[in-house]
Amino acid sequence: MRLRLTPRDTTIIDLIVQAGNALVEGADLLQAVIRAQAGDRPDLLLKVRDAEHASDEIVHATMRKLNTTFVTPFDREDIYALSSALDDCMDNMEAAADMVVLANPAKLPDGVEIQLSVLQQQAAVTAAALPGLHTMKGLEEYWVEINRLENDADEAYRDMLAELFSGAYQPLELLKVREVIDALEDAADAFELVSHHVETIAVKES
Template identity: 45%
Template sequence: MRFSLRPQDDAFYQFFSNAGKNLVRGMEILSELAVAGADTQSVSERLVEVEHDNDQLTHDLYNKINSTFVTPLDREDMYALGSQLDDVMDHIEAAGNLVYLYGLSELPAPPREMIDLFDVLNAQARITADALPRLKGMHNLKEYWIEINRLENDGDRAYRMLLVRLFSGEYDALTVLKMKEVADELEAACDAFEHVANTIETISVKES
């Protein structure tokens, strides 16, 4: 049985759990863009709201860390995890915002490969949100980071295939430039989920 002299303050773990729920909310909103004729302005505005909620969570987490003498996990790890969860949300929000600002709703439908990226990100968000509450007991986390890494590889493949589609001549040059910026944000979100998983793996090793 593992013993720890660290206090088990539930407030810290609740911050991380709430951030995970925000990522699921964000991806549910962003995925509305997979449907032709989606209200891109509404998607963008709602993503901004979720991103602001996440910023406040991160701010509250940092304040809690700074005001706590002994934290349940290493301070550096909690700072890193909070920042990386916020990074994921920033990339999700940026992708939705660019679709609206660039007027990409005028396209008949998003490329199938972009929808594949949405699917990968949705899966990453769900299993991350499921894993974060288990940080307190460090239970069954290895399967989580292995699956996140596998999904990140799927995201890389979908991103490369999306680039092939964009540069196939199907779209005009200006649309290609706009859509590539969106694709870059989606791919960055996939990578950011992997960074979260890597930090959780580091925490798990330290605490085991």
């Protein structure tokens, strides 16, 4: 543990925590868009856009704070990377919501529900873990859990790929479904990247 010669300004950690909390709402909105009838999706998508803009605002506030703070709680570039990675989770969830509207597949395979549930759980454990950056406690359990969830998402994704390649889908419908499940898989990966950035910070602090 490094000695701290100056008190740390913890506003930046509060902004990181806020970004994590926003992801819980984002995951719920994504589920709502995907479960909705095609005709109801565009309206729900607007709410996802709002959540994404709110997430952008938090990143910008974090950057402004970084630019005006002399002693940061962690290395400046690690805070920057973590803040961007949290925003990437939101961007990826927005992209998934967007894609279901754009590609508009006739029917989504059941595994999509597993993907949505994993994203909700990833958002919840991320939001619960980030306040641990104040004390550097409880973080290892968090990234183990995120990794476990990501494995669940991977398994669901692989099963759906095998289904898509089984010959039961027409090429165009295959491509449409593929877009949506890929976007959801990317979102699960983005949560794992967040946990890696938290791990990087923890390694340096240890």
